[in-house]
Amino acid sequence: MDKKYDVVIVGTGAAGLYAALSFPNSVKVLLVSKRELELSNSSLAQGGVACVLDTIHDSYKLHITDTLIAGKYKNNLSAVEKLVSEGPSDVLKIKDLGVDFDLNEDGTMCKTLEAGHSRNRIVHHKDSTGKAIVDRLIAEVSKLNNVTICDNALVYSIDKVLNGFYINILKNKEALHIGCNYCLLATGGIGRVYKYTTNSAIATGDGIAFSYMLGAKISHLSRIQFHPTAFAADQDRERFLISEAVRGEGAVLLNCKGERFAFDYDKRGELAPRDVVSNAIMLESIKTNSEKFYLDITHKPADFLKNRFPMIYERCLEEGVDITKDKIPVFPCQHYLMGGINVDLDARTSVDGLYAAGECSHTGVHGANRLASNSLLEALVFSRAAAADITRRIKKYGRKTLGNEPAHRGIEGKPMPQGYRSKIRELLQDAYFVIPKPEKFEQSYKQAEQILTELFSDNFEITSDLVEAKSIAIVANIILDEVREGINL
Ligand SMILES: Cc1cc2nc3c(=O)[nH]c(=O)nc-3n(C[C@H](O)[C@H](O)[C@H](O)COP(=O)(O)OP(=O)(O)OC[C@H]3O[C@@H](n4cnc5c(N)ncnc54)[C@H](O)[C@@H]3O)c2cc1C
Numbered sequence: 053m054d055k056k057y058d059v060v061i062v063g064t065g066a067a068g069l070y071a072a073l074s075f076p077n078s079v080k081v082l083l084v085s086k087r088e089l090e091l092s093n094s095s096l097a098q099g100g101v102a103c104v105l106d107t108i109h110d111s112y113k114l115h116i117t118d119t120l121i122a123g124k125y126k127n128n129l130s131a132v133e134k135l136v137s138e139g140p141s142d143v144l145k146i147k148d149l150g151v152d153f154d155l156n157e158d159g160t161m162c163k164t165l166e167a168g169h170s171r172n173r174i175v176h177h178k179d180s181t182g183k184a185i186v187d188r189l190i191a192e193v194s195k196l197n198n199v200t201i202c203d204n205a206l207v208y209s210i211d212k213v214l215n216g217f218y219i220n221i222l223k224n225k226e227a228l229h230i231g232c233n234y235c236l237l238a239t240g241g242i243g244r245v246y247k248y249t250t251n252s253a254i255a256t257g258d259g260i261a262f263s264y265m266l267g268a269k270i271s272h273l274s275r276i277q278f279h280p281t282a283f284a285a286d287q288d289r290e291r292f293l294i295s296e297a298v299r300g301e302g303a304v305l306l307n308c309k310g311e312r313f314a315f316d317y318d319k320r321g322e323l324a325p326r327d328v329v330s331n332a333i334m335l336e337s338i339k340t341n342s343e344k345f346y347l348d349i350t351h352k353p354a355d356f357l358k359n360r361f362p363m364i365y366e367r368c369l370e371e372g373v374d375i376t377k378d379k380i381p382v383f384p385c386q387h388y389l390m391g392g393i394n395v396d397l398d399a400r401t402s403v404d405g406l407y408a409a410g411e412c413s414h415t416g417v418h419g420a421n422r423l424a425s426n427s428l429l430e431a432l433v434f435s436r437a438a439a440a441d442i443t444r445r446i447k448k449y450g451r452k453t454l455g456n457e458p459a460h461r462g463i464e465g466k467p468m469p470q471g472y473r474s475k476i477r478e479l480l481q482d483a484y485f486v487i488p489k490p491e492k493f494e495q496s497y498k499q500a501e502q503i504l505t506e507l508f509s510d511n512f513e514i515t516s517d518l519v520e521a522k523s524i525a526i527v528a529n530i531i532l533d534e535v536r537e538g539i540n541l
Pocket of ligand 1: 093387
């Protein structure tokens with residue numbers, strides 16, 4: 053690894069990988085990932101990518117309208133238009149790079165329906181689309197000689213200097229300080245701020261915390277999507293998802309008495325947007341005084357289910373549930389962050405030279421609620437936009453001298469006491485899960501603020517535990533501050 057790059061990309065999910073592929077060979081890029089390259093929310097994506105590839109049966113206008121309806125018209129229309137109109141060419145590009153999308157017999161891409169979409173427009177690779185995309189993009193990035201890949205390398209802080217940044221990285225218990233003119237944060241979501249989430253272990257909001265410390269504008273962190281149908285395991289923090297596509301293929305939602313109830317809450321029934329179905333489950337839970345809910349798709353042929361949902365079939369079997377014969381226990385779970393680091397249509401944050409793309413960013417495309425399968429599309433479109441803007445700036449202004457390297461503190465210090473992260477998760481789970489509890493906001497905020505103060509008041513040893521505890525504490529504070537102020541609710 054060198055001491056200086058044109059661009060450092062933090063994150064190897066769909067956003068980080070696709071950005072790396074979108075730079076010309078002349079731009080020198082460092083791509084870092086805090087764990088293995090494949091460990092990300094992108095790898096977990098099941099359903100697919102929403103995009104309009106067939107303008108006879110579908111249209112950009114319909115995709116835009118569906119996105120706005122799901123987002124309760126709180127979306128940024130220009131960002132939605134960019135997403136919908138530019139997305140198809142990015143999807144075709146990754147297909148050309150070899151992503152193995154499911155095809156019809158005539159060679160066209162299979163398109164399925166998901167909740168909130170008025171047309172079949174979700175392209176997919178069985179029920180493991182994200183893994184198919186990530187694996188293929190990693191293989192392609194590995195061929196590039198302008199991109200250096202560094203895995204198991206935790207960015208623990210970022211310093212702003214005159215014309216760029218120093219990215220402070222913990223690798224093999226050693227601190228590295230890498231200079232760059234531009235930095236793209238593609239660090240993903242915040243699921244680990246909650247007790248139960250579908251998100252991968254890396255989703256601790258690090259990029260959001262770094263941006264906040266650099267003074268970047270952060271928007272709508274309390275716009276959190278709770279997925280209605282995560283597998284209701286007893287203890288696991290990371291709950292696997294029973295994708296929307298299962299309801300798209302006809303699964304019905306049942307309460308503890310075996311009754312269908314989704315139509316009692318919304319005329320779209322099981323296919324209403326996620327927030328509507330999650331709310332329906334929570335209200336039905338109060339009504340029936342039970343947290344037992346099920347998805348039932350046993351009326352479909354077993355062969356169809358095994359072929360259409362091989363991953364869900366296998367994962368459920370591991371939990372003792374055969375989806376071809378048994379009802380699947382489900383309950384809502386933290387799933388996705390609509391807000392994030394505020395960016396413009398070129399993925400620029402409010403800090404010069406700092407970009408953000410993917411789930412850590414807030415482009416405004418999702419408004420108050422994300423339409424299913426729009427997030428991989430957003431990761432592709434806006435990470436490519438970031439790469440294009442940075443490339444243009446390098447060509448126009450050349451490579452600038454960074455400015456003086458700041459003094460860095462060593463990584464040594466006393467060990468951080470245990471328990472901070474669990475406490476924060478409990479605070480959020482209790483005060484702000486699907487149906488907010490305003491009576492808890494003020495007290496939860498004060499407790500989260502106290503934890504944050506303690507984490508920053510001591511020179512603890514810099515470890516991944518400390519960095520992630522600080523990140524989730526910052527994120528929790530911003531969320532609880534927004535909700536107690538009544539923003540977004
Ligand atoms: C179970 C599940 C199913 C989903 N299904 C779909 C779907 O069907 N369709 C869809 O459109 N969306 C889906 N989503 C959402 C979608 O997968 C994500 O929003 C999207 O993939 C996020 O991509 P990303 O590149 O922004 O972040 P991620 O893919 O999460 O990548 C984040 C990267 O940042 C790195 N990183 C983080 N912090 C640091 C640090 N401090 N130092 C170094 N590296 C760091 C991580 O190591 C990782 O490489 C799903 C999400 C989940 C959890």
